[in-house]
Amino acid sequence: MRGGYNVPVAGAPLPEIRELPAPDRLYLPLASRRLDFGDVRVEEGQRVARGEVLAVDPEHFSIPLLAPYGGIVRLSEVEGHIVLDELDTTAGDRAAAGSTGAVAERLLALGAWQYLSDARTGDAADPAGRPSATIVSTLRLEPFLAGGEAQLDGALERLARGLEHVRGMAPEAPLYVVVPNADAPLAAELRKAVSACSGAHVVSVPMRFPFDDPALLARYLKLPAGPDTTVWAIPVEGVLAVEAALTDGRPCTERIVSFAGPAVTEPTHFRLVPGHPVADILAERLCREPARVINGGLLTGVVLSPEQRGVDSECTGLTVVGEPTRQTLLAFARPGISRRSYNRSFVGTLRTDMSMRYRAGLSGEVRPCIACGQCADVCPAGILPQVIHRHLYADRLEEAQRTRVDLCVGCGLCSFVCPSKIDLRTELLDAKRVLREEEEALRAEAEAEAARAAEAKAAEAEETQAGEVTV
Amino acid sequence: MKIVRDLLDRVEPLFREGGRFRLFRPIYAAGAAILLSPLDRTRAAPHVRDPLDVKRYMSLVIIALLPCMAASVYFFGLRVLAMVLVSYAAGGAVEVLFAIVRKDDVNEGFLVTGLLFPLVLPPSTPFWMVAVGVVFGVLVGKELFGGTGRNLFNPALVGRVFLALAYPRAMSSSWGIPGSGLFGHVTQFSVDAVSGATPLAAAKSGGLVPLWDLFFGSVSGSAGETSAAAVLLGGAFLLLVGVASWRTVAATLGAFAVMTFALHGGSPMMTLWHLLAGGILFGAFFMATDPVSSPLTKAGRWSYGIIIGVAAALIRNLTGYVEGVMFAILLGNVFAPILDEIFVTARVRRLREEG
Ligand code: SF4
Ligand code: SF4
Numbered sequence: 001m002r003g004g005y006n007v008p009v010a011g012a013p014l015p016e017i018r019e020l021p022a023p024d025r026l027y028l029p030l031a032s033r034r035l036d037f038g039d040v041r042v043e044e045g046q047r048v049a050r051g052e053v054l055a056v057d058p059e060h061f062s063i064p065l066l067a068p069y070g071g072i073v074r075l076s077e078v079e080g081h082i083v084l085d086e087l088d089t090t091a092g093d094r095a096a097a098g099s100t101g102a103v104a105e106r107l108l109a110l111g112a113w114q115y116l117s118d119a120r121t122g123d124a125a126d127p128a129g130r131p132s133a134t135i136v137s138t139l140r141l142e143p144f145l146a147g148g149e150a151q152l153d154g155a156l157e158r159l160a161r162g163l164e165h166v167r168g169m170a171p172e173a174p175l176y177v178v179v180p181n182a183d184a185p186l187a188a189e190l191r192k193a194v195s196a197c198s199g200a201h202v203v204s205v206p207m208r209f210p211f212d213d214p215a216l217l218a219r220y221l222k223l224p225a226g227p228d229t230t231v232w233a234i235p236v237e238g239v240l241a242v243e244a245a246l247t248d249g250r251p252c253t254e255r256i257v258s259f260a261g262p263a264v265t266e267p268t269h270f271r272l273v274p275g276h277p278v279a280d281i282l283a284e285r286l287c288r289e290p291a292r293v294i295n296g297g298l299l300t301g302v303v304l305s306p307e308q309r310g311v312d313s314e315c316t317g318l319t320v321v322g323e324p325t326r327q328t329l330l331a332f333a334r335p336g337i338s339r340r341s342y343n344r345s346f347v348g349t350l351r352t353d354m355s356m357r358y359r360a361g362l363s364g365e366v367r368p369c370i371a372c373g374q375c376a377d378v379c380p381a382g383i384l385p386q387v388i389h390r391h392l393y394a395d396r397l398e399e400a401q402r403t404r405v406d407l408c409v410g411c412g413l414c415s416f417v418c419p420s421k422i423d424l425r426t427e428l429l430d431a432k433r434v435l436r437e438e439e440e441a442l443r444a445e446a447e448a449e450a451a452r453a454a455e456a457k458a459a460e461a462e463e464t465q466a467g468e469v470t471v
Numbered sequence: 472m473k474i475v476r477d478l479l480d481r482v483e484p485l486f487r488e489g490g491r492f493r494l495f496r497p498i499y500a501a502g503a504a505i506l507l508s509p510l511d512r513t514r515a516a517p518h519v520r521d522p523l524d525v526k527r528y529m530s531l532v533i534i535a536l537l538p539c540m541a542a543s544v545y546f547f548g549l550r551v552l553a554m555v556l557v558s559y560a561a562g563g564a565v566e567v568l569f570a571i572v573r574k575d576d577v578n579e580g581f582l583v584t585g586l587l588f589p590l591v592l593p594p595s596t597p598f599w600m601v602a603v604g605v606v607f608g609v610l611v612g613k614e615l616f617g618g619t620g621r622n623l624f625n626p627a628l629v630g631r632v633f634l635a636l637a638y639p640r641a642m643s644s645s646w647g648i649p650g651s652g653l654f655g656h657v658t659q660f661s662v663d664a665v666s667g668a669t670p671l672a673a674a675k676s677g678g679l680v681p682l683w684d685l686f687f688g689s690v691s692g693s694a695g696e697t698s699a700a701a702v703l704l705g706g707a708f709l710l711l712v713g714v715a716s717w718r719t720v721a722a723t724l725g726a727f728a729v730m731t732f733a734l735h736g737g738s739p740m741m742t743l744w745h746l747l748a749g750g751i752l753f754g755a756f757f758m759a760t761d762p763v764s765s766p767l768t769k770a771g772r773w774s775y776g777i778i779i780g781v782a783a784a785l786i787r788n789l790t791g792y793v794e795g796v797m798f799a800i801l802l803g804n805v806f807a808p809i810l811d812e813i814f815v816t817a818r819v820r821r822l823r824e825e826g
Contacts, residue, residue: 009519219825292518299517321518324510329475331508332526341523343713345531356522362511364524365504367578368620371762372528373716382822386767387815403815404822412517419523420620426515 001220003380004208005413007143008340009298010355011321013260013267015149026084026275027310028065030055033296034124035114035314037065040082046073051110051251054082060124065313066111068253068273078309084275103169103246104128110245111252114314115238119214119223119231131170131232133223136163137178138190138236139205139212142297144260145317147212149186150269151237151256156193159236162243163197166234169242173232176221178203178212209299210411216380219407237316258317261298262357263291274313278304281311286320292360294319299412324361342374342417367420375414375424381407385414385424392427397435405431479503497570501577529579531714535705536586536757542688542698545655547594547647551694553660554589554601561602562588565609569618578619580763584609587627587757590695591750591797592634594647595661600638604630624804625761628797635797643793646691671749671793682740685747696753699746706756715760718769722776723755723783730784751783754796764804768818771810779803 030037037055039062042048048067056062070088077083104127107113116125119135140147152159167175177194180187181204194202203221205211214233223231234242241252253273260267264285270276282293294301295312298319311318328334336346340356348354375385383404391399405428414424485492486499505526513520543551559582566581588605589596608630616622635642646669650656669692670680684690688698696702709715728742735741746752759765759779766775779799786795 007519222825294516294518296516298519301516301518303518319518323512327476327507327510329507330505332505332524332530336522339522341521343523345523345527345712345714358519360513360518361509361520362513362524363508363520363522364526365509365511365576367525367576368618370525370528370580370620371765371767372714373762373767376767382818382825384767384815384818387811403819407822415515416517416519417521417523419521419525419528421511421520421524423515425517 001205001208001211001216001380002382003378003413004206004211005342005378005417006141006207006209007298007358007416008355009143009262010357011144011260011262011264011267012355013144013146013150013258013269015153015269017150017153017256017269017271020270020272020276020280022069022087022089023275023277023280024087025277026068026071026087026273027078027277028054028068028082028084028275029308029310029312030065030080030082032312032314033302034122035060035063035065040075042073042075042082044073044075047071048073048084050088051253053109061108061113061127063108063114063124064111065274066251066253068275080307081309082275106249107242107245110241110250111313112238112241112245115234115241117214117233119218119233120225122215125230125232129230131173132229133174133176133218133221134166134170134232134234135176135178135214135217135221135223136166136200136234136236136239137212137214137217138194139178139180139207140235140316141207141209141212142299143209144258144267144319145297146256146258146269148180148190148236150258151235151240152186152190153256155240156189158240158243159190160193160197161247162239163194163200165242165246166239167197167199170232175200176203176217177201178205178217180207181205182207210380210409210413213380213409213411215409255311255313255315257311257315258319259285260317261294261320262359263289263320263322272311274315275310277310278308278318281318282320290323290325291320292323294321298358299416300410322357322359324359324363342378362421364419364421366422369418369420369422372419374417374419378413378417380411380413381409383407385428388428388431389422389424392431397431400428400431401435406435408432475506479506494571495567497575497577498567501567501570504576526579528714529583531712532583532709532757533586535709535714536590536695538701538704539590539695539698539753540586542701543590543594543694545657546649546688546697547694548650548656548659548661550661551589551594554592554594554596554598554694555586557598557601558589558605559585562605562609565606565614569614573618575618580613580619581609584613584626588630591627591631591693591753591758593642593692594694596634596641600634600641604634606630607633620763622763623808624801625758625764628758628800628804631797632801649689649691649697651689669749669793671787674744674748675793679744680748682744682747685744690748693750693753696750699752702752702756706752709756709760715756716762716765716772718772719760719765719776720755722773723759723780724751724776726777726780727751727755727784728780730781731788734784734788745784745787749787749794750796754783754800755779758797758800759803764807766807766810766814768811768814770817771807771814774810774814775803775807778806 035057037057039058040055042054049070052067053064054067055065071084072086074083138148177200179190218231244250244252258269266285293304295304336348339346339348369386388400388403388405408428410429412425484490486496562585570577608626612624612626612629613622670690680690686699690697710717731745732742782799782802783796786792
């Protein structure tokens with residue numbers, strides 16, 4: 001694998017996992033990164049049991065939003081949320097609906113399907129589809145999302161069982177399990193557990209961001225690509241969710257979420273359920289300074305909207321980083337003892353173990369590209385972001401397509417290292433989206449055309465037939 | 472720091488819309504941004520950014536040029552500093568003018584051009600000529616292409632070649648006698664000019680300057696180029712901080728050495744002599760590595776360096792010209808987009824095979 005970079009940022013969470021006191025109410029957002037639960041299935045004031053379907057995403061195979069606890073539904077209280085009141089947090093009452101039916105149906109009903117995605121596009125996996133391979137990644141390398149170490153806390157046995165289930169879901173497809181190639185005891189244990197699983201190929205990958213990206217892994221493993229082949233990707237918590245669903249028929253509602261970043265005083269992980277009030281989490285653990293709360297990681301996350309009141313059902317971490325507040329005199333000419341850069345241009349780069357307290361600033365001004373080439377050096381996809389940037393700047397979308405903007409995995413490292421502070425990631429992802437939409441439109445048109453032609457043919461055949469009859 | 476902030480806040484209204492100096496807002500903005508780091512926030516992911524910015528990138532090049540500056544002042548007197556000031560003033564005026572017209576920021580790249588340019592001139596170049604050269608270089612070499620980042624050629628080289636073609640006598644016949652001793656010519660403003668005897672010119676008529684003088688730099692030549700030691704010191708720094716591409720440097724010097732070795736019948740001494748003489752070291756470390764006018768890909772940079780090295784050796788040894796480094800680098804600049812086309816296409820094809 002090529003490129004990649006571990007941003008030396010301070011504020012990593014300890015591997016420990018803390019329990020939070022149960023909240024009084026849950027605020028379940030109706031949208032998360034990929035999913036939009038537009039089809040609400042409950043009524044105002046209805047009492048729901050734990051694991052009951054509150055809403056589904058009609059665009060994505062009706063992936064459901066489950067009630068993490070029992071409670072009374074309040075629909076109109078907070079815009080864009082389902083509020084659960086008078087919570088009943090006792091475990092035990094299971095959703096009976098999930099325990100029968102085909103595997104995919106059971107996983108859907110029990111909230112485990114949302115973890116399965118198409119490795120190349122990142123979209124939700126099609127329950128009716130058959131993968132040509134399955135990738136399970138125990139890594140999550142973006143600072144500071146909850147990765148394998150936290151997710152697997154004491155659950156290695158369940159992981160092994162889960163892998164058997166995952167294998168059973170697509171027995172003909174090879175199963176690749178990605179583990180860190182580090183010397184840490186956990187990595188060794190993990191390798192052992194995985195090797196015990198029959199038919200799983202162990203893939204060791206260096207712990208460098210973003211080598212955990214499913215699209216990169218699929219390319220690295222040279223898995224077949226094409227419009228008719230899909231590769232499934234499942235993160236490690238997804239395997240555990242599959243295990244819970246298929247072994248015990250339990251709905252998967254708990255999440256391990258990191259709460260970390262340079263502006264968090266005690267970075268840690270929390271075990272919580274979706275809908276947990278964000279305010280409760282943020283309340284005590286912030287430094288006193290203007291800060292930005294990010295839903296997701298530092299490099300690819302999005303700013304948590306002030307309207308979002310609860311943790312969403314796809315969240316793997318909240319990251320808090322201070323806004324830039326202090327100006328420095330002649331900053332560019334200082335030796336930079338406490339600063340580290342990708343290209344060794346600060347003295348601090350010599351202190352390899354030092355991490356930096358980054359802030360959410362550009363640390364510089366936007367300038368035309370100076371062709372330094374750092375973006376291409378760091379890009380894990382092997383494309384040339386500066387070349388694509390040049391094409392996009394001149395509105396040459398076809399050229400961007402020719403130079404493979406579609407391979408960009410959106411890791412954000414190019415924007416991170418660019419001394420000219422160009423928003424390369426945003427530009428490339430936008431272009432990639434436009435091209436994909438165009439392609440889909442073309443395909444839909446071609447399909448419609450084919451359907452029309454077939455119809456016309458059928459009509460013609462009918463007509464001739466009818467003609468024959470009259471003759 | 473507080474004082475600086477207050478001061479800036481006090482003068483800022485003058486440059487605002489309706490203020491007396493509103494036209495010169497780019498000057499204020501550039502000055503303010505140089506003094507105090509800006510507070511611009513990231514608007515999209517990634518939310519944090521590497522601390523390296525273009526200002527620091529360029530200031531590292533300037534720091535790397537300091538040994539050459541010091542050496543040139545030692546050998547050729549304080550006049551060199553005055554040439555730098557003239558170059559900055561004249562080139563800066565063009566830069567600011569274009570920033571005003573374009574309603575854009577003043578670009579830091581000019582700070583490097585403005586310093587590189589006087590260092591490749593004979594130390595006795597008249598001030599007006601320095602000004603004409605740098606204005607031509609910035610105007611034609613950069614602004615006409617659309618500003619920093621879009622220029623095909625290294626602007627300092629464009630200015631230098633323009634002077635060489637427009638005023639060939641002044642650019643090749645009068646060189647200063649280098650100083651020596653503890654203080655060299657540091658205490659003097661300018662040095663006596665002699666006619667026609669750089670080491671390379673002398674070598675054409677058979678006289679070889681000792682190697683040590685070339686290394687130390689006590690020979691006549693362009694202001695910043697004579698001291699190989701100073702160039703190597705600054706160049707090593709540039710490679711160390713990762714600002715210059717070591718591939719370009721290695722390819723240029725390597726190809727130049729191999730070519731010279733071949734042309735001089737396999738003499739290692741002559742090869743070393745030619746590496747230290749003239750502007751090849753300075754050109755390889757400071758001119759050829761200008762990223763904007765170099766190719767983008769690694770393979771492209773190797774090829775580009777080889778083109779420059781070979782061309783420089785050929786011009787120097789086989790033509791009537793005494794020195795060919797600047798032409799060789801301009802030639803490399805011409806080839807850069809072609810090399811990009813070749814190697815980017817190759818890269819894209821490889822990506823397609825990978826799937
Ligand atoms: S181009 Fe895409 S894949 Fe490459 S570094 Fe940028 S965001 Fe990451
Ligand atoms: S990192 Fe930025 S300045 Fe450097 S080549 Fe890439 S886009 Fe250009």
